[in-house]
Amino acid sequence: MPKGRSGACCVLLAAIVLVLRPASLANGAEVLDSRPDIRTGSWVLAFMEGTLCEACESVVPWIHRGQDAFPEFRYVLSYPSPIPAGLQEEAQAAGLYADDRAILGRDLGVEEAPTILVFSSGRSIARLDWPFAEADLLRTLATASILNETLRTPSVLVGGLAPAFTAVDPGGTTVSSEHLGLPLLLVFLSPECPSCWGALDQLATIRADVEIAVLLIADSRGLVPAQEARVRELASTHPDVSWLVLQDLETLSAFGVTRSPTYFAIDWQGVICSAHEGIVFEADIDSMVDGLLFDQSEPQ
Numbered sequence: 643m644p645k646g647r648s649g650a651c652c653v654l655l656a657a658i659v660l661v662l663r664p665a666s667l668a669n670g671a672e673v674l675d676s677r678p679d680i681r682t683g684s685w686v687l688a689f690m691e692g693t694l695c696e697a698c699e700s701v702v703p704w705i706h707r708g709q710d711a712f713p714e715f716r717y718v719l720s721y722p723s724p725i726p727a728g729l730q731e732e733a734q735a736a737g738l739y740a741d742d743r744a745i746l747g748r749d750l751g752v753e754e755a756p757t758i759l760v761f762s763s764g765r766s767i768a769r770l771d772w773p774f775a776e777a778d779l780l781r782t783l784a785t786a787s788i789l790n791e792t793l794r795t796p797s798v799l800v801g802g803l804a805p806a807f808t809a810v811d812p813g814g815t816t817v818s819s820e821h822l823g824l825p826l827l828l829v830f831l832s833p834e835c836p837s838c839w840g841a842l843d844q845l846a847t848i849r850a851d852v853e854i855a856v857l858l859i860a861d862s863r864g865l866v867p868a869q870e871a872r873v874r875e876l877a878s879t880h881p882d883v884s885w886l887v888l889q890d891l892e893t894l895s896a897f898g899v900t901r902s903p904t905y906f907a908i909d910w911q912g913v914i915c916s917a918h919e920g921i922v923f924e925a926d927i928d929s930m931v932d933g934l935l936f937d938q939s940e941p942q
Contacts, residue, residue, distance in 0.1 A: 672738065673725065673737070673738045673739075673740070674718065674737050674738065674739040677739070677746055678718050678737070678739065680761040682763060682764070683716060683762075684715045684760075684761070684762045684786075684790050685715060685716050685717075685718065685762075686705070686708065686717045686758065686759075686760050686783070687720055687758070688701060688705055688717070688718070688719050688736075688757075688758045689741075689744075689747045689752045689755050689756065689758070689759070690702075690719055690720065690721050691721070691755040691756070692722050692724070692725075692726050693726065695756070697755075697772055697773070701758075701779075702719065704776040704779050704780075705717055705719065705736055705779075706736065708779055708780060711780060711783065712783045712784070712786075712787050714790065715760070715783070715786075715790075716737065717736040717737065718736060718737040718738070719737070719738055719739070720739045720741045720746060720747065721738070722740075722741055722742075722743070722744050723741065723742045723743075724740055725740050750766075754771070754772060756772050757769070757771050757772065758770040758779065758782070760782065760783070760786040762786070762789065762790045762793050763793065763795045764900055764901060764919070765793060765795075765900045767789045767790065768783075768785065768786040768789075770782055794896075795898040796897060796898045796899065796917035796918075796919055797898075797917055798898065799898065799906070799914045799917060800914050800915065800917055801914065802913065802914060803911075803912050803913055804828070804897075804906065804912055805897060806818070806819050806820065807819045807888070807890065807896070808890070809857055809887060809888045809889075809890075809893075810889070811885065811886055812873055812874065812877065812887075817884070817886055822853060822855050823853035824908060824909065824912060825851075825853065825907070825909050825910055825935065826852070826853045826854070826906075826907075827845075827848060827854045827855070827905065827907055827908075827927075827930065827931065827934070828857065828906040828907075828908060829842075829845075829854070829855065829856045829903050829904070830859065830888070830897065830899045830904040830905075830906075831856055831857065831858055831859070831902050831903045832858075832859050832902035832903075833858050833860070833865060833869040833872070835902045835903075838902050838903050839872065841903055841921050842876060844924055844927050845880055846879075846880060847924055847927065848927060848931055849931060849935075850882070851935075852931055852934065852935070853884070854880075854884065855883070855884045856883055856884070856885055856886065857887075857888040857893075858873065858886065858888065859888055859894070859902070860888065864887055864889065865887060873885050900919075901920055903920070903922075904917070904919050905917065905918040905919075905927075905930060907930040907934040908934075909934055915930075915933050915934050916929075916933055916934070918930060
């Protein structure tokens with residue numbers, strides 16, 4: 643592949659992007675007036691039914707005991723609105739969220755109540771579907787707590803060498819990361835994410851002395867014909883970008899990628915200077931590139 647800006651595709655967890663603004667109740671419980679922002683922090687979301695759900699009622703005290711045992715998680719009880727009367731006292735320190743028309747639950751694949759999902763930095767790390775017992779919940783939280791401590795995220799890679807990887811260019815040739823130019827803006831992108839394709843327009847604003855590689859995430863079958871056509875179109879309008887297809891889940895794990903797009907700024911020495919998960923504005927791109935090039939010169 644000629645030296646140039648490379649491209650890659652990444653897909654994973656769809657992010658919940660709204661801001662969390664809790665309102666404290668008289669007894670200390672919180673009612674969230676927007677979705678929990680699971681992109682950061684550790685969360686236990688319990689999806690409940692509002693009325694006539696004995697199983698849900700039994701789970702509420704289990705959640706409270708889980709809070710006592712594993713306080714590193716933020717706990718939220720999600721009910722189809724409105725939140726049942728009198729629940730504030732039972733919920734105690736857990737947050738309460740009125741999931742209007744169960745949209746949040748459907749977005750996260752919840753089909754019945756009670757269901758419990760555990761997230762860490764936007765990653766789904768555990769799930770419990772009814773029926774389950776309190777002991778099952780506590781074991782799940784214990785396992786999730788361990789995973790939470792060891793989970794690799796893009797931000798923890800900053801300051802270290804970028805992991806090596808291989809991908810395939812549109813012509814079917816295998817390309818190694820060591821053959822990509824530096825400094826490098828590496829973009830993981832899912833071709834299944836419609837809004838992510840539009841984010842690539844900002845690549846045209848990046849200064850010419852920064853290489854760009856876009857990694858398009860695909861399964862073992864590669865891209866579908868419509869996606870291949872899209873890549874060819876983009877390659878014609880962004881000829882300096884290296885467009886690559888990534889079919890290796892181990893690379894996603896090595897970079898801690900779970901959201902599309904995810905950006906990494908890699909300097910002349912192959913060190914990751916910054917990482918960003920999700921759609922960026924032009925100012926964000928400028929900041930990443932400025933930090934990448936600040937007080938740096940190409941090694942001799």
